Amino acid sequence: MKYEPVIGLEVHVQLNTKSKMFCSCSTKFGSEPNKNTCPICIGMPGVLPVINKEAVNLTIKTALAMRCNIAPFNRFARKNYFYPDLPKGYQISQYELPLAKGGHIEIVLDGNIKRIGLTRIHMEEDAGKLIHGENLGDKDSSYVDINRAGVPLMEIVSEPDIRSPEEAKEYMTRLKAILEYIEVSDCNMEEGSLRCDANVSVRPVGSKEFGTKAEVKNMNSFRFLQKALEYEIKRQIDTLEEGGKIVQETRLFNPDKGVTVSMRSKEEAHDYRYFPEPDLVPIEIDSRWIEDIRATLPELPDAKRERFVKDYGLPEYDAEVLTTSKAIAGYFEDCIKLYNQPTDRGIQGQAKIISNWVMGEVLRTLKDEGLTIEKYHVTPQMLAGMLKLIDNGTISGKIAKTVFEEMYKTGKSPEDIVKEKGLVQITDESAVIKVIDEVIAENPKEVADYKGGKDKLITFFVGQVMKKSKGKANPQVVNKLLKERLTS
Amino acid sequence: MKLSIKEVEHVAELGRLELTDEEKNRFAEQLSNILTHIEKLNQLDTSNIEPTSHVLPIKNIFRDDAVAQTFGSEGDSLSNAPDKDRGYYKVPKIIEEA
Numbered sequence: 001m002k003y004e005p006v007i008g009l010e011v012h013v014q015l016n017t018k019s020k021m022f023c024s025c026s027t028k029f030g031s032e033p034n035k036n037t038c039p040i041c042i043g044m045p046g047v048l049p050v051i052n053k054e055a056v057n058l059t060i061k062t063a064l065a066m067r068c069n070i071a072p073f074n075r076f077a078r079k080n081y082f083y084p085d086l087p088k089g090y091q092i093s094q095y096e097l098p099l100a101k102g103g104h105i106e107i108v109l110d111g112n113i114k115r116i117g118l119t120r121i122h123m124e125e126d127a128g129k130l131i132h133g134e135n136l137g138d139k140d141s142s143y144v145d146i147n148r149a150g151v152p153l154m155e156i157v158s159e160p161d162i163r164s165p166e167e168a169k170e171y172m173t174r175l176k177a178i179l180e181y182i183e184v185s186d187c188n189m190e191e192g193s194l195r196c197d198a199n200v201s202v203r204p205v206g207s208k209e210f211g212t213k214a215e216v217k218n219m220n221s222f223r224f225l226q227k228a229l230e231y232e233i234k235r236q237i238d239t240l241e242e243g244g245k246i247v248q249e250t251r252l253f254n255p256d257k258g259v260t261v262s263m264r265s266k267e268e269a270h271d272y273r274y275f276p277e278p279d280l281v282p283i284e285i286d287s288r289w290i291e292d293i294r295a296t297l298p299e300l301p302d303a304k305r306e307r308f309v310k311d312y313g314l315p316e317y318d319a320e321v322l323t324t325s326k327a328i329a330g331y332f333e334d335c336i337k338l339y340n341q342p343t344d345r346g347i348q349g350q351a352k353i354i355s356n357w358v359m360g361e362v363l364r365t366l367k368d369e370g371l372t373i374e375k376y377h378v379t380p381q382m383l384a385g386m387l388k389l390i391d392n393g394t395i396s397g398k399i400a401k402t403v404f405e406e407m408y409k410t411g412k413s414p415e416d417i418v419k420e421k422g423l424v425q426i427t428d429e430s431a432v433i434k435v436i437d438e439v440i441a442e443n444p445k446e447v448a449d450y451k452g453g454k455d456k457l458i459t460f461f462v463g464q465v466m467k468k469s470k471g472k473a474n475p476q477v478v479n480k481l482l483k484e485r486l487t488s
Numbered sequence: 489m490k491l492s493i494k495e496v497e498h499v500a501e502l503g504r505l506e507l508t509d510e511e512k513n514r515f516a517e518q519l520s521n522i523l524t525h526i527e528k529l530n531q532l533d534t535s536n537i538e539p540t541s542h543v544l545p546i547k548n549i550f551r552d553d554a555v556a557q558t559f560g561s562e563g564d565s566l567s568n569a570p571d572k573d574r575g576y577y578k579v580p581k582i583i584e585e586a
Contacts, residue, residue: 017553024556033575037565038558054553075541082504084579133581136574143576146565271502276541284547 003202003240005233006210007162008119011175013154013185014126014193015058021125021152022049022092022280029191033145041150043087049279051076055152056283058184059099059123060293062154065182065300066118068103070290074283076123079272084144085128095274098122099285105158105178106302107170108320116171117159126151148192160199160210165229169222172196173324177301181326189220196225201246202236211236212246216260218253228253232260304329312336313348318355321363327373332358334380339387357383361404377411378404386414398471399423427474429481432465435473436485439464450486458482489523491516 020027023040040047063070077095100121107114128149133139156175162168176194179185187194196219201211216232219225231253236246251260299307301323308319308329323329335354336347345353362383366376386403389395395403395418406417418424426432439461440447450457458479465478496516500507507515559565571578 019553019555024551024554024558026555026557034565034577035575042565050549050551052553053550056550080502084577084582130582131576136576138573138578140581141573141578142580142582143573144579145576271498273502278542281542281544281549282547 001241002205003233003237004163004205005165005229005236006160006201006203006213007164007168007229008160008199009158009162009168009171010197010199011156011158011172012126012195012197013062013156013179013187015055015152015154016183016185017052017054017058017152019052020150021052021055021123022150025150027151029188029193031147033143034147036147037149041087042146043089049092051280051283052152055123056099056285057293058152059121059154060285060290061182061297062156062179062184063100063103063121064290064294064297065178066100066103066105066121066156068100068118068121070100070285071097072285073097074099074285076277076280077274078277079124079274081272083127084142085130085146085149087128087146087149091125091127092277092280093124093274094122099154105171105174107167107174108316109167109170111316114161114167116161116167119157119159121154121156124153124155125149126153160201165226165233168198168229169226172222172225174301177324177326181298181300189222192220195220198225198229198232200229200232200236202233202240211240212248214246214248214260215250216253217250217263218255224253224255227255227258228260231258235260298326301326311347312351312355314351314355318352318359321359322355325373328358328363331362331373331376331380335384338380338384341388341391353387354383357387357404361401361408365408377409378407382407382414389414389418393425393427393474394418395423395425396471396475399425423472425474426469426472427477429477432469432473432477432481433485435465435468436461436478436481439468440485447486458486461486489520489527491520491523 014027017027019025020036020041023038025036025038025041028036040049060070074094075097076092078090079093079095080090082089098120101119103118103121104115105118107116126148128144128146131143131145133141133143136143158171162171176187179187179194185193189195198216198219199213200216201213203209203211214232214236216228219228232251239246247262250263252263253260304323305316305319308314308322309316312319314322322332332354335358336351339350339354340347341350362373362376362378365371365378366373383404386395386400386407389403390397390400402421403414403417403423406412406421407414410417412420426435443461443464446457446460450461461482462475462478465473465482466475493512493516496507496512496519499519500512566572566575566577569577
């Protein structure tokens with residue numbers, strides 16, 4: 001039987017605030033354990049939480065960017081459960097009245113646009129962090145750090161519209177791009193600012209009903225997300241094929257083994273007894289508040305992608321790659337502004353040249369070094385400067401690769417590199433003629449063959465001259481002079 | 489409304505309480521009496537009344553996003569902890585995987 005996977009993602013996003021959701025403790029990552037705590041976030045009796053307005057603003061901003069409907073009336077609820085990382089014994093969250101419903105994210109796969117619907121976006125607070133004994137001190141104990149407890153989160157829940165691990169990865173990529181564009185989160189997956197759980201089930205192709213789902217947790221990179229989903233889908237299909245049944249449960253992804261493992265400890269007593277949080281008053285969001293936030297929205301990735309295609313004549317693929325990150329898109333546009341040469345190529349021709357360099361050398365070196373574009377050695381000034389050196393004939397396109405490599409390694413300007421390394425293209429005809437004459441003298445047989453009618457040998461001579469000049473001779477000049485010397 | 493022993497056991501489990509058989513029977517009866525009493529509210533027609541989650545007619549109480557340190561010196565947050573080590577609360581081992 002043929003099966004299709006049905007996937008929905010629950011994404012937790014740490015909001016970019018200085019202080020916690022309900023108290024004034026810092027949200028700074030990597031502080032000493034239990035340093036960023038106060039009676040409110042360690043759950044002392046008699047304290048009163050107060051909502052951080054910025055956290056609400058950022059959630060509204062996200063809801064607008066994802067085209068959701070924003071609820072005019074909001075309130076928080078208590079979600080009750082016992083776990084050592086949860087000091088109060090309940091998490092303050094939103095339940096039956098989330099801040100936003102509906103909305104969607106567009107993904108592009110193989111040139112097709114697909115909409116993944118959003119069920120809801122709600123606000124909540126994070127829990128603390130547990131370190132297990134084998135990693136610190138006594139192996140029969142666990143250690144609790146409350147610094148993260150109370151940090152503002154929003155949870156973005158998708159509809160079960162995702163049909164493959166690739167779609168899931170693309171959804172996360174687009175979601176992250178939007179969150180970064182609107183600057184509501186730093187989206188650092190290693191530090192846990194962006195976390196993803198997946199609800200996965202499989203069903204026979206053509207079936208309208210959903211199969212029993214499992215919830216997969218602990219996928220803290222895009223690669224792990226894809227691997228975990230691939231494993232889980234195969235596991236479920238194999239189970240069904242062998243006549244087994246899928247159990248509704250939570251499963252942890254083990255990145256070392258590449259498998260998902262049943263997590264039985266938390267299964268019992270999933271009875272959260274939600275009720276309205278009595279310590280917090282409701283939030284009413286009116287249209288004025290919404291419009292104030294809407295006015296702060298920047299150009300979003302989809303709009304930028306369309307503009308890059310329209311204004312710069314870029315292929316869809318280039319526009320997609322360049323706009324995945326706001327910083328890369330900014331780098332690209334800075335290059336365009338700085339390059340801006342009065343050539344017959346026009347803005348579109350120039351844009352494609354820059355796009356090729358950014359998608360090629362720039363993204364490759366960034367990836368190799370694990371750098372972000374903000375800390376990148378080769379500034380837009382340097383890249384544009386190098387392209388100008390090609391245009392005015394100082395260097396050849398081939399030498400440019402060497403210049404780029406040097407800029408990247410040393411951070412020096414292209415002009416300095418060309419001077420220091422003696423990479424200036426030889427356009428002086430007498431210097432080129434000298435090399436050509438040497439080549440002619442060294443290859444009498446080829447010269448005779450060429451004169452005998454083997455025109456194609458010209459590429460051999462060009463190659464020899466370029467080699468002798470260490471790639472510095474101007475190819476157009478070489479071509480022109482070679483023909484002259486060979487026929488004279 | 490009659491609460492079964494099984495329901496009492498479930499509620500005790502959620503509250504991490506260990507009850508003797510005698511307690512389970514006693515609490516089943518007491519809790520049943522309380523629920524029966526509360527059930528009287530169901531006799532009222534509340535179909536046109538908004539559910540009340542808060543008794544005060546106030547809304548939109550916020551704080552600005554500013555950091556303030558409330559625990560001054562190091563270790564304040566741990567001063568009531570039954571067990572601690574290296575700045576952490578120390579608790580019995582939590583097993584995450586089965």
